[in-house]
Amino acid sequence: MCEVMLDRRVLMTYSSILPHAELDLTQSPQETGGAQRASEFYLQCEERREFLFRRKGHFRLKMAAPITLFCWRDWVYRPVSTTAWCSGESVHAGSGPGSPDVVRVIHTQRRGHPPATAQRAAGRFYEPVSDRWRFTCSIIMEDEHLSQKYNADYDLSAKEGADSLAFISLMEEKLVPALIYTFWIEPKNYVDVTRRWYAEHMPFPLNFFLPGRMQRQQLEKLRLLRGDESLEAGEELEKELYRDAAECMNLLSQRLGSHKFFFGDSPSSLDAYVFGQLAPILKSKLPNGKLQQHLKSLDNLTNFCTNILLLYFPRDGRESSSQKTSSQPEGGDFDHVPNKRRKQFLSALVALGAMLSYALLTGMVSIQHVQQEALEEPPDLQPIGSHDHDEEGDG
Amino acid sequence: MSLAADAFVSQMAAAEPWPENATLYQPLKEDQILLSDCASSLAVQAYLRMCDLPVQVVCKANAEYMSPSGKIPFIHVGNQVVSELGPIVQFTKAKGHSLSDGLDDVQRAEMKAYMELVNNMLLTAELYIQWCDDATAAEISRPRYSSPYSWPLSNILAYQKQWEVRRKMNAIGWGGKTLEQVYEDVSQCCQALSQRLGTQPYFFNKQPTELDALVFGHLFTILTTRLTSTELAERIKSYSNLLSFCRRIEQSYFEGKSS
Numbered sequence: 001m002c003e004v005m006l007d008r009r010v011l012m013t014y015s016s017i018l019p020h021a022e023l024d025l026t027q028s029p030q031e032t033g034g035a036q037r038a039s040e041f042y043l044q045c046e047e048r049r050e051f052l053f054r055r056k057g058h059f060r061l062k063m064a065a066p067i068t069l070f071c072w073r074d075w076v077y078r079p080v081s082t083t084a085w086c087s088g089e090s091v092h093a094g095s096g097p098g099s100p101d102v103v104r105v106i107h108t109q110r111r112g113h114p115p116a117t118a119q120r121a122a123g124r125f126y127e128p129v130s131d132r133w134r135f136t137c138s139i140i141m142e143d144e145h146l147s148q149k150y151n152a153d154y155d156l157s158a159k160e161g162a163d164s165l166a167f168i169s170l171m172e173e174k175l176v177p178a179l180i181y182t183f184w185i186e187p188k189n190y191v192d193v194t195r196r197w198y199a200e201h202m203p204f205p206l207n208f209f210l211p212g213r214m215q216r217q218q219l220e221k222l223r224l225l226r227g228d229e230s231l232e233a234g235e236e237l238e239k240e241l242y243r244d245a246a247e248c249m250n251l252l253s254q255r256l257g258s259h260k261f262f263f264g265d266s267p268s269s270l271d272a273y274v275f276g277q278l279a280p281i282l283k284s285k286l287p288n289g290k291l292q293q294h295l296k297s298l299d300n301l302t303n304f305c306t307n308i309l310l311l312y313f314p315r316d317g318r319e320s321s322s323q324k325t326s327s328q329p330e331g332g333d334f335d336h337v338p339n340k341r342r343k344q345f346l347s348a349l350v351a352l353g354a355m356l357s358y359a360l361l362t363g364m365v366s367i368q369h370v371q372q373e374a375l376e377e378p379p380d381l382q383p384i385g386s387h388d389h390d391e392e393g394d395g
Numbered sequence: 396m397s398l399a400a401d402a403f404v405s406q407m408a409a410a411e412p413w414p415e416n417a418t419l420y421q422p423l424k425e426d427q428i429l430l431s432d433c434a435s436s437l438a439v440q441a442y443l444r445m446c447d448l449p450v451q452v453v454c455k456a457n458a459e460y461m462s463p464s465g466k467i468p469f470i471h472v473g474n475q476v477v478s479e480l481g482p483i484v485q486f487t488k489a490k491g492h493s494l495s496d497g498l499d500d501v502q503r504a505e506m507k508a509y510m511e512l513v514n515n516m517l518l519t520a521e522l523y524i525q526w527c528d529d530a531t532a533a534e535i536s537r538p539r540y541s542s543p544y545s546w547p548l549s550n551i552l553a554y555q556k557q558w559e560v561r562r563k564m565n566a567i568g569w570g571g572k573t574l575e576q577v578y579e580d581v582s583q584c585c586q587a588l589s590q591r592l593g594t595q596p597y598f599f600n601k602q603p604t605e606l607d608a609l610v611f612g613h614l615f616t617i618l619t620t621r622l623t624s625t626e627l628a629e630r631i632k633s634y635s636n637l638l639s640f641c642r643r644i645e646q647s648y649f650e651g652k653s654s
Binding site: 221227251 | 464501503509512515516566567586590593
């Protein structure tokens with residue numbers, strides 16, 4: 001166990017930060033009336049190159065200084081609850097709207113390494129700024145830890161808390177396999193979207209084999225979830241999974257009704273979880289977008305997602321809308337054709353020119369002006385003329 | 396089941412009424428059956444009793460292999476074989492018996508969500524305790540699971556099953572949990588169920604639904620099964636309304652039968 005106290009004096013016992021260790025950051029129970037466990041964190045400690053370890057347990061952050069959270073920005077992850085705030089002496093993750101802006105969330109795209117590969121990630125993720133540490137971490141809300149009470153859930157009644165758990169289980173059972181299939185197993189989506197995402201963000205030469213490895217892991221996971229060892233991508237599997245997912249989305253839509261959030265007017269962890277699952281479906285440009293279509297047909301869920309995006313991810317909201325307008329001219333395969341044709345034409349021209357010049361230079365093809373000169377010259381100059389001809393022939 | 400098979404079965408099911416000789420198959424009760432299988436089986440039995448559909452319980456050593464999906468229990472009705480509570484509920488619905496018709500959409504959504512909660516947490520916790528906890532696996536699960544078979548088949552089957560379950564636990568993220576955390580999860584699940592139940596006799600209205608059957612199956616089995624430690628049963632006992640719920644269902648539907 002080690003203690004992490006992020007205060008002005010920044011004590012961090014590095015020696016006990018080992019991979020897969022558990023940091024027990026105990027929280028003084030008086031503040032919140034009970035032990036509160038935080039969500040699962042992946043922390044990278046660049047200094048010792050000790051990489052991923054899960055930080056569970058209680059939080060005690062005696063801090064006056066805010067922590068900065070770097071979060072992976074792509075839609076690949078569940079971009080949930082990236083606002084964490086400090087109240088008094090404890091940190092809770094949640095998306096409460098009234099939270100004091102003590103923590104700055106910085107999205108890094110440049111350093112976007114997915115958690116699974118962060119073990120091999122190089123590069124400096126932290127820099128001591130005055131006497132504050134910055135951690136790179138991604139708050140991934142694992143469902144089993146969502147049952148811990150967060151400040152965002154303080155307003156929920158007991159029944160609503162129970163409902164949260166239940167709906168999270170429902171999504172985990174029905175929606176997550178379909179998501180795995182959509183992003184990783186479905187051939188078109190995987191090749192066009194997912195693999196390219198990851199490959200773009202990984203350093204060479206990892207981008208060649210790591211996405212493939214992740215795909216195999218996801219396929220394995222799907223097989224185990226379904227209990228069928230011989231699962232392969234195919235029409236039937238897709239239909240089954242999408243049917244379950246559609247049912248799940250319908251149920252969520254029925255539960256949401258016409259409210260702004262699932263429980264009243266302020267968001268809770270269930271909202272964050274649902275958003276985290278649905279937003280990637282909604283926002284990614286997938287070639288095979290059956291789930292997307294179904295989700296778009298459910299108006300209240302779509303509005304729910306866009307609402308949260310606008311409220312809590314304003315920068316992303318603006319960027320995605322500008323991305324949409326800029327990508328529209330490029331949208332569709334036909335628009336690529338003019339450039340492609342021109343490039344093809346140019347390359348064909350260059351190839352032809354290269355072949356011609358090679359042929360000329362090596363003498364396979366020669367340009368002879370024999371007939372013209374034969375007409376112009378008098379017959380007694382023929383020996384000299386023929387000598388000239390020979391030269392021209394060789395030249 | 397695939398979509399085509401589903402539609403086919405529903406059609407076939409709707410054609411005939413419920414026969415008298417429907418049977419439910421499960422592993423041997425005294426020697427072989429394990430906690431998770433017993434819970435699932437009891438849930439199905441409770442559901443069928445709630446629907447007032449007669450069924451005989453037959454114990455066979457190879458029930459797991461007879462089952463179409465590999466899971467216990469399964470019922471043999473007419474000329475169809477259906478396994479697991481979800482498909483069985485759909486099957487009986489096709490025959491015209493349903494417990495959840497009176498629910499509105501929101502309630503049905505909640506019911507499905509809570510059923511998934513029980514499957515996700517309670518069933519997984521039971522599997523974890525049986526197979527991933529070394530003490531329990533060595534003392535109880537492996538000997539019981541392989542009791543009908545002779546050596547060396549018994550060893551092979553038991554370890555194969557254990558390995559399978561452990562792989563699944565790893566895949567869903569339970570592989571790294573300690574026993575204490577699993578007990579915590581069970582507590583939370585029970586707390587959620589207890590809060591949802593409140594002071595009502597059943598989870599929805601005054602009528603039991605498949606959710607009640609499922610919850611009863613799991614909780615009753617955990618309370619009455621001997622494990623290496625009584626921690627799990629103790630945790631459930633701390634929720635008094637769940638205890639009275641179990642007793643109520645036992646008295647109403649299993650009266651006169653030792654369960």
